[in-house]
Amino acid sequence: MEQSNYNPMLNTVILRNIFEVLPLSDLASCRQVCKSWFEESLTRWRRDMWLKLYDDDNVDVGSNATLTGLTLENFLLELNDGNACIRDPPNIEMKTFKKFKLYGWIFNSENDELKAQFWRTCGPAMTGLQIEGSEFCSLRDFKSVFWQALPNLVNLTLNNNYYEVDPEQFETVPAINDVLSNARNSNVRNLQVILSNSDFDLDPKFPLSFLEFLANYRNLKSVNLRGLCEYNGGLLLTFEAFLSAMVTLSMNGGYRWAVENLDILSEHKEKITYGSETIRLLQQLRFPLSSLILDIGSCTVPSDFKRILEIYANTLRKLVIFREDGHSYGPAVSHGDFPFEVQLNSLTELRLLGTAVTPNLNFFQYAPNLRSVFLVHDAGTSMLNIGSYLSDHDLFTTLRNRQNESIWGAKSPVPYPVGNTDFSKLENTVLPKMEEFILCGKHDTVCFPEQVAALARLMPNLRKVRLGLDNDGFRILCSAWKDLELLIIQPCEVNNCGITGTIPGLQTRLPNLTNLTRLSYLAFGCDDVRKSKDPIISYDFSRGVSTSTYVIEDAVPYRAQITDEVLQEFTQNMPHCKITRFNTGDEEWPEKQYERSSEDNSSSSNYGISDSEEDQLREANDDSDNVEPEGVVENDEMVSDSISDADEPHRVQADNRDG
Amino acid sequence: MALVRVISSDGAAFLVSQRLAKRSGKLKTEIETFRKSSDNSEAQPEIRIVTIRAEILRLVLQWLQQHQNDPVLPANQNEQDGRGDAEMGQSQWDRDFLAPMDLGIVMELILAANHLEVKGLLDITCKLVESKITGRTVDEIRTAFKLKSDFKGNEEEQTRLENRWCVEN
Numbered sequence: 001m002e003q004s005n006y007n008p009m010l011n012t013v014i015l016r017n018i019f020e021v022l023p024l025s026d027l028a029s030c031r032q033v034c035k036s037w038f039e040e041s042l043t044r045w046r047r048d049m050w051l052k053l054y055d056d057d058n059v060d061v062g063s064n065a066t067l068t069g070l071t072l073e074n075f076l077l078e079l080n081d082g083n084a085c086i087r088d089p090p091n092i093e094m095k096t097f098k099k100f101k102l103y104g105w106i107f108n109s110e111n112d113e114l115k116a117q118f119w120r121t122c123g124p125a126m127t128g129l130q131i132e133g134s135e136f137c138s139l140r141d142f143k144s145v146f147w148q149a150l151p152n153l154v155n156l157t158l159n160n161n162y163y164e165v166d167p168e169q170f171e172t173v174p175a176i177n178d179v180l181s182n183a184r185n186s187n188v189r190n191l192q193v194i195l196s197n198s199d200f201d202l203d204p205k206f207p208l209s210f211l212e213f214l215a216n217y218r219n220l221k222s223v224n225l226r227g228l229c230e231y232n233g234g235l236l237l238t239f240e241a242f243l244s245a246m247v248t249l250s251m252n253g254g255y256r257w258a259v260e261n262l263d264i265l266s267e268h269k270e271k272i273t274y275g276s277e278t279i280r281l282l283q284q285l286r287f288p289l290s291s292l293i294l295d296i297g298s299c300t301v302p303s304d305f306k307r308i309l310e311i312y313a314n315t316l317r318k319l320v321i322f323r324e325d326g327h328s329y330g331p332a333v334s335h336g337d338f339p340f341e342v343q344l345n346s347l348t349e350l351r352l353l354g355t356a357v358t359p360n361l362n363f364f365q366y367a368p369n370l371r372s373v374f375l376v377h378d379a380g381t382s383m384l385n386i387g388s389y390l391s392d393h394d395l396f397t398t399l400r401n402r403q404n405e406s407i408w409g410a411k412s413p414v415p416y417p418v419g420n421t422d423f424s425k426l427e428n429t430v431l432p433k434m435e436e437f438i439l440c441g442k443h444d445t446v447c448f449p450e451q452v453a454a455l456a457r458l459m460p461n462l463r464k465v466r467l468g469l470d471n472d473g474f475r476i477l478c479s480a481w482k483d484l485e486l487l488i489i490q491p492c493e494v495n496n497c498g499i500t501g502t503i504p505g506l507q508t509r510l511p512n513l514t515n516l517t518r519l520s521y522l523a524f525g526c527d528d529v530r531k532s533k534d535p536i537i538s539y540d541f542s543r544g545v546s547t548s549t550y551v552i553e554d555a556v557p558y559r560a561q562i563t564d565e566v567l568q569e570f571t572q573n574m575p576h577c578k579i580t581r582f583n584t585g586d587e588e589w590p591e592k593q594y595e596r597s598s599e600d601n602s603s604s605s606n607y608g609i610s611d612s613e614e615d616q617l618r619e620a621n622d623d624s625d626n627v628e629p630e631g632v633v634e635n636d637e638m639v640s641d642s643i644s645d646a647d648e649p650h651r652v653q654a655d656n657r658d659g
Numbered sequence: 660m661a662l663v664r665v666i667s668s669d670g671a672a673f674l675v676s677q678r679l680a681k682r683s684g685k686l687k688t689e690i691e692t693f694r695k696s697s698d699n700s701e702a703q704p705e706i707r708i709v710t711i712r713a714e715i716l717r718l719v720l721q722w723l724q725q726h727q728n729d730p731v732l733p734a735n736q737n738e739q740d741g742r743g744d745a746e747m748g749q750s751q752w753d754r755d756f757l758a759p760m761d762l763g764i765v766m767e768l769i770l771a772a773n774h775l776e777v778k779g780l781l782d783i784t785c786k787l788v789e790s791k792i793t794g795r796t797v798d799e800i801r802t803a804f805k806l807k808s809d810f811k812g813n814e815e816e817q818t819r820l821e822n823r824w825c826v827e828n
Contacts, residue, residue, distance in 0.1 A: 008766035009804040013773050014788075021785045023793060024827045032797045032818050035809050049825040068823045101826060483751065518754075 099128030163207035183215035210245035222261035306340035377441030434459035456480035471498030478511035671713035684776025
């Protein structure tokens with residue numbers, strides 16, 4: 001049979017199905033693998049990727065190779081006759097791109113045959129349109145684009161464009177009847193508007209009244225107004241104008257707004273305070289929001305915050321709250337009471353970001369269906385490097401960028417949410433659906449063993465977690481969450497003993513890393529984040545057999561508490577491991593204010609292990625390795641029972657060390 | 660309980676409840692076609708699947724059985740979430756189910772799930788292959804799946820260039 005020559009990875013059906021679920025960045029690699037992969041990728045590629053098009057009039061057309069996009073003229077040439085750039089296999093009908101990103105286009109009234117041809121040929125099938133860094137020479141030009149026949153347009157983004165608009169335009173408010181009669185009914189569901197933040201355009205305004213603009217888009221599902229306006233107070237004013245246009249249209253034109261996603265997380269440092277006017281408009285519109293992303297503002301009072309939550313309490317599935325320290329306006333309002341007793345039964349994803357969100361975990365009792373929770377005060381290097389192992393990882397980049405441009409002064413320490421939690425209030429709460437629990441902040445501390453146990457009881461089915469742990473906490477984690485797929489220990493005071501589960505003088509192994517058989521991502525932080533001065537060493541284990549990739553990403557502790565030998569032993573237990581090692585002199589927290597002070601120096605020696613002690617431990621490990629065959633504990637119950645007893649010798653040793 | 664005989668390409672017959680079989684789009688259509696063409700409403704439908712061998716068919720039915728009480732997955736309600744149903748639906752059972760399979764079996768399962776129109780199974784099997792592709796370089800992918808480049812001239816270079824003209828969002 002021809003079985004031996006048959007490679008299923010050339011099967012059309014298989015390729016097409018896989019390419020449908022593949023992240024687009026990987027699809028780019030797949031297209032280069034071979035011809036049939038290239039051909040099978042085309043359908044998805046041309047449907048979902050955005051093609052960047054430059055305006056020939058506004059670009060120095062040097063060599064095409066230097067441009068990260070096509071010029072309009074070249075693109076149209078391809079469409080019309082050649083296949084040199086947009087190659088098509090002969091047996092596949094021409095599928096043109098459906099999403100376009102127009103860069104640096106100049107829209108002016110002059111007859112431009114190229115552009116007219118573009119709208120004619122690509123307009124009817126177009127599903128996505130982004131206009132960026134472009135210039136509209138007049139209001140007429142602006143309208144001429146958006147009143148185009150784009151019957152299939154779903155995604156529309158206007159990003160940092162320059163609008164040459166007669167200021168008088170803003171004085172005349174169009175009559176509602178004219179607006180309604182001129183409106184085109186469009187299918188645009190996702191709208192994003194980012195107004196210019198260039199230096200010469202200090203007071204960017206949207207060229208058209210929102211009333212006239214929004215009248216065309218009655219089917220909006222997602223509205224992203226990040227960076228709608230960045231100058232002082234602008235965001236809210238513009239946002240309010242946007243909302244009140246919606247109110248007018250619904251009252252006078254019978255529009256029924258059904259926005260499900262609202263994103264108004266300003267990209268810029270802006271002192272926002274949500275007040276009664278915005279809330280009144282939001283209450284009037286009552287969007288059936290399933291996702292809300294916003295900067296709640298440093299000075300918004302809890303009662304207003306509560307009113308916003310109440311509007312969407314029944315529908316909200318995802319909530320992202322950012323909150324910056326508000327030093328210049330006095331002490332930040334405590335948001336430890338979040339969500340102010342508002343019951344959020346639909347909520348599955350919660351992200352509380354920024355230095356001034358200072359919660360405890362008491363909110364768990366109000367959101368019984370939570371699946372994923374991030375409490376991130378600051379995004380450290382370990383979070384930025386995590387990639388697609390975690391949902392929403394791009395939020396960390398956003399967060400990190402904001403930190404870097406922070407204009408506020410020193411931040412006061414943020415209490416550790418775990419330590420700040422009254423677990424007795426949560427005695428009757430269990431969140432069986434919780435899978436992701438990520439805590440990240442500069443002031444994180446190691447969790448006490450009883451806190452880890454309380455978390456394990458609260459969230460019995462976790463799969464991804466980031467916590468500060470020592471040996472005791474780590475053991476509890478290993479016996480409680482056996483199905484962990486992702487684990488980041490930061491701060492990390494786990495040492496050789498904790499990782500291997502060996503205790504000097506004790507012959508049984510305690511719960512240890514090998515309990516976590518499903519782990520696909522493991523990272524150790526430093527023993528104390530402020531002491532991290534050593535280069536990061538990364539271990540990358542790729543297992544050939546299983547589906548998972550083992551990655552140990554590691555900011556190696558100041559005095560490496562987990563030795564390379566132990567890690568290597570760990571990798572050797574898994575066949576087909578690949579280890580790569582590189583140094584990037586990166587640190588978890590780049591800011592200078594976390595350099596070690598002399599005070600830290602003295603206290604840190606309490607849990608740093610001196611070299612000689614480390615040697616002792618290693619010897620002890622070797623001993624217990626020798627007796628391992630009869631001592632390995634497999635039974636779960638035995639493991640958890642032995643924790644408390646087995647801790648004793650360890651504790652004693654720790655005490656000795658201190659003494 | 661109404662039953663249906665599903666017969667694999669190599670002649671193995673599986674007797675399953677129609678309720679279960681109907682969770683496959685293809686079997687559902689077949690059963691309905693049989694009903695229309697048959698005079699005897701009591702007759703037991705018999706469906707031959709000529710493209711799927713017994714070992715694979717058993718796995719598909721096993722998966723269907725495990726998931727017979729799953730709610731029918733809603734269409735992705737929230738477009739901007741960007742989360743497919745697969746991610747939400749993959750259970751521990753699924754992971755254990757797939758864990759011992761080699762790539763060849765997974766490929767056959769993809770074809771079977773595609774043919775029988777079993778969306779959930781198609782999702783998790785494709786995700787599994789996806790995990791072997793993500794984050795790898797072109798050469799690593801070729802090695803992993805034993806593929807050779809058959810581009811001519813500057814075609815590969817051209818593709819790389821084209822990739823730079825496109826962005827994800």
